[in-house]
Amino acid sequence: MHIRKLLPLVVALCLSGGGLRAQKILVGADFATRFDNREYANNDFNQSQTLFSARLTPRVGVEWQEKNRLVFGVDMLQNFGQHNGAREPFLSDVKPLMYYRFSTENVRAAAGIFDRKELMGDYSPALVSDSVAFYHNRLSGFLGRYVSTQREKTYVEMAIDWEGMYSEESREMFRILSAGRYTLDGGFYFGYAFSMFHFAGSKLDENVTDNLIVNPYAGWEFDAFFDFDVRAGLLFAPQRARSVDHDWKKPCGGQIDLRITRWGVKIENNLYLGENLQPLWQYYGPEGLYAGERFYSTTEHIYNRTWIGYDRKFFDDTMHVEAGMVFHYDGTGTGTQQMVKLSVDIQKLFDIGRKRN
Template identity: 50%
Template sequence: MKLFRLVLSLAFVASVAAGHAQEIIVGADFDMYFDNKEFGNNTFAVPGLDIESGTDFAARLIPKIGVRWEEKNTLVFGVDMLQNFGEKNSGFLSDVKPIVYYQFLTPKVKAVAGIFTRDMTHSDDYSTAFFTDSHKFIHNRMNGVLAQYNSGPSYVEFICDWEGMYSENSREKFRILSSGRHYLKYFYYGYNFSMFHFAGQKGAQLENVVDAFLLNPAVGVKFSAFFDFDIRLGLLQSAQRDRSFGHSWETPRMGEFGFKMSRWGFTLDERLYFGNNLNPFFGGHTIDNEDGTTTYIPYGRELYPGESFFRTDKNVYNRASLSYAKWFFKDTVRVKAEFVTHYDGTGLGSQQKLEVAVRFLKTAYNSKNHKK
């Protein structure tokens, strides 16, 4: 009932604004995500903080309604509804959250403020050292601002995502993201950057703060010779400091080699990483109390949302995938199937993934076509 009232209220606001707007737009985003992880042969997992194996299987629906005026300005209201398959609870859905944002859009400039979806960014260009695919699906919403400049395939973007409010239920957390690519005829160069401020929680025994930086500069070459090839060299350079447990910086790094070839929707993607454990604080800390007891402060995936394999102590991680992805029905329906293997120097893990996405957006009212 609450969801129905929310959608009805949003529709009413949009209808009132129609008197001053050029367009009323309506649409819906649908995503189904299946990710079966079989990592039993790997030894990176830490009980209670990570998951060796498991399956994510869920569907998301985001109905949207918006007002667009002067062709460049759009105000959008939506509801992010998520259901984890097989979950048994008293609620109608696993999670329901709002989507509310303002967007300024021209052929080269995009600026967004509010609560918006991750697919409005260039998130696919980030290494899985930053975020796993399942993290990007589950944490679909970003809270803050997005600024983006596009020139053909080249772009640069800046994002501020406020992930947690200082309270008794959450740490204060925010992440600054930036990404850029500049394409020449065959060559390109670019970067991805993350600065994560992992601060204190109200009422916690120790309100410690962790600063975590990760920079991924890369150069590459793209060309076609029956197959489309993309070959790149990069560096994953981190700088991390846990202020309550020493002010020295940890600076582990990994080199990156990528080889990708694709045709007819099929893609073979090979990524080789070599270097140090990028997540040195993953296990958190244990502090001794005055009464002789101890308190454990966990970090885990809350601090490091990237692939667990980047914690390898064997100085090597290989990720290889074979996928098929294609848009259908005038680019409104996308299907992607992927098989992934992970080798972290201790064993071979695998993933089987299936994603179905629907993107539908239509102008329901245009004042130019309804003049009195």
């Protein structure tokens, strides 16, 4: 069904209201553009390329009883410079956004096709790289989360993202994501992030690969003129490709993260010491088995990432600007990455119907 045929139906459903009172119509839009220039000629475990794209996601929905929300939107992506033969396509990709969300002070649940920004968890680049988070920005499935009102930054969440349907053309794929954090007095905290990817076969290529990664960590946030966040964690990635062999590979390593911020200026360093977390790359990596940063496939037992730049939100957090230089060392050489990201998120609620007396 064409989008232009769906929009009148969605608007009619929102306006009809089914006899509910105290409803609100939601109208909003997300915009994001991302420039990412990667110069990795000196590295053995990643490739140079330039990614430059923009996306616009207009959305409309209805909210009732302050807890329920039904939203429909269209995610439109354009990769700059992309050509189809001699013709440039009008848009690189157009996909739907449609979900139901239940939200209270402590609980949030969502079902349908919703934006990745609905996730609250702190997922390491070893689990989800920044480019995957941008280009695979929609989750298709369910999300549930509990947030404590007694302790700040204390939560637990779980989501399932169905990425592929079993057919002759595509693999059956789904990913389970979960994260949690508990904050103690004095800025100390501990938490975890988890990903389980079921990477099955198609009707023409029967095979199943299991890919898990778990990241428990502990850290300390404190203010000493600059804002500091120091964290240490474990990365454990058991995985098995049943069509290759039946033995579980269990690579692991440790990571130390340091973040220093002030006035929007940010310095961040991530040091990983350990084994290759992507040992099946030669078989299934190019097909999408791994969502994590490619540098974690290093066999030199070290990967260091240093980010220096500017990261700040403006206009009541509706606009987010991020720009910086990133240095990557994978044990074989140093590569650089220049990044500029701008995002805007605006929405407005309009009252309709009668309010309760």
